[in-house]
Amino acid sequence: MTFYTFTENKLRQFTERVFLKMGCPLADAQLAADVLLKSDLRGIDSHGVARLSGYVRLWEKQRINANPVIKIVHETATTATVDGDSGLGLVVAPFAMKIAIEKARIYGSGWVAVKNSNHFGIAGYHSLMAAEQEMIGISMTNASPLVAPTYSSERLLGTNPMCYAFPAGKYPPVIVDMATAAAANGKLEIAQRANQPIPEGWVQDSTGNTSTNPHQLKEGGSLLPLGSDKDHGSHKGYGLSATVDIFSAVLSGANYGPWVPPFVAFLEPPTDPVGEGIGHFLGAMRVDGFRPAQDFKDHLDNWIERFKSAKTVDADKKVIIPGEPEFAYEQERRISGIPLIDVVVNDLNELAKKLEIEGL
Known part of the structure; x- marks a missing residue:
């Protein structure tokens, strides 16, 4: 390698x-x-x-x-539904987040559901758009069904990421960006390219047994929800994934559950769709709709400092603030x-x- x-x-x-x-x-x-x-x-x-x-x-x-001709198909003062016209989610989701931010600028918060879209990249990009405007940003999307609900061996949900971004003062934004599966499918792809086994608890085979084979999904297996299995809280990951699916698709009119079209081109979409394309959900909330923005940022800075100074079980390790490793990568890789x-x-x-x- x-x-x-x-x-x-x-x-x-x-x-x-x-x-x-x-x-x-x-x-x-x-x-x-x-x-x-x-x-x-x-x-x-x-x-x-x-x-x-x-x-x-x-x-x-x-x-x-x-x-694509991306357009609003349903709207109130603080909400909207966007039809992405089968466009790149990389373009459709920022379009929708801009609408959410503008509504938040006027009314305090804005919420946009999206249908008829495609894979939208990292959720963090879209939430950061709001954080850069002194707003709290929320973004989520459903995805190709690769994850089995707790107690099941059937793929019914995607990795369904969700992200929350909070603007800080002297520190980078706090960004909680995570898949609701035990691991994102992209991590399996990295292991496949490197020809390396994956940790136990990420996937199961077609009969429900845990596997370390990074190619297991191609052999009829499935990803596990966040929590890995029923003994380690997988019902919580399943519940979070279900929440993303409902916000992103049941609310917008996109496909949900096993009807979400696959990201890979060699697999055809289901012949009995229940909606249009992939769905997203994006939101923005003005911080000063709750308290003065500077007060919030000062206290979030204090929150960060207190957590960074927390006692640890290993003297060589520090508590990591959500989004901190990614910020460090960005500074270094630029x-x-x-x-x-x-x-x-x-x-x-x-x-x-x-x-x-x-x-x-």
Whole structure:
């Protein structure tokens, strides 16, 4: 396994070229590239440029509309439902979050449900949009059914991430960004590329037995909910995942549960859909709708400092603030570059050849 390092600008230009070749307008190509690069910069390698080939394959299957007409189809003063017109979720979700932020700016909070979309990258990107406006940002999405509910061996839910972003004062925002499965599917993909086993408790085989095989999903197995199994609180992860599914899809009119279309192009969407595309849910709340914004940020700074000074069971380890590792990655990678495994580099260069664009 070999790593190659690329500058942020090099990967950004390459990614924009891919989206432009798909037929995306320039602004959309730049936005989609920004979402993916944010993932790589923040150390979430599973959701960055490594996903480019997947988006292209879905576009080739005509399951992604490169030039969508995104519109509001239902609205009140503080809420809206957006139809993404089968567009890139990387473009549709920021469109929806901008609506939520504008409603929050006027009324204190804004809530937007999205249908007819696709994979939207890392949830943290969208929540951060609100945090940068002194708002609390919330984002979540349902996803391809890979997760079995507690006591089941049947795939009915996605990894269904949820993210909450809170603006701080002198510290970076507190960002709670997590999948509601025991592990995100992207982590399995990383293990597959590295040909390494995965920890116990991430997946089960088709009969419900735990497995360390990173290819288990291809062999009929399923991911487990957060908590891993019934003896370790998997019902809590199942409940969180169900919440994301209902907010993102039952509320918006998107597909939910086993009807969510798969991210991989070689699998066809269900022939009996109950909605349109993949669903998201985004929200923004003005901090000063509850107390003066500076007071909140000062106290969140104090919260951070108190937790950072907590006694630990290991003197060499400190309590980690949610979002802190990702912020550190971003600061470091903007300077030293973004590492990509050789398998990903080869895949991206093959993609460049196919699209007849300049490679890495």
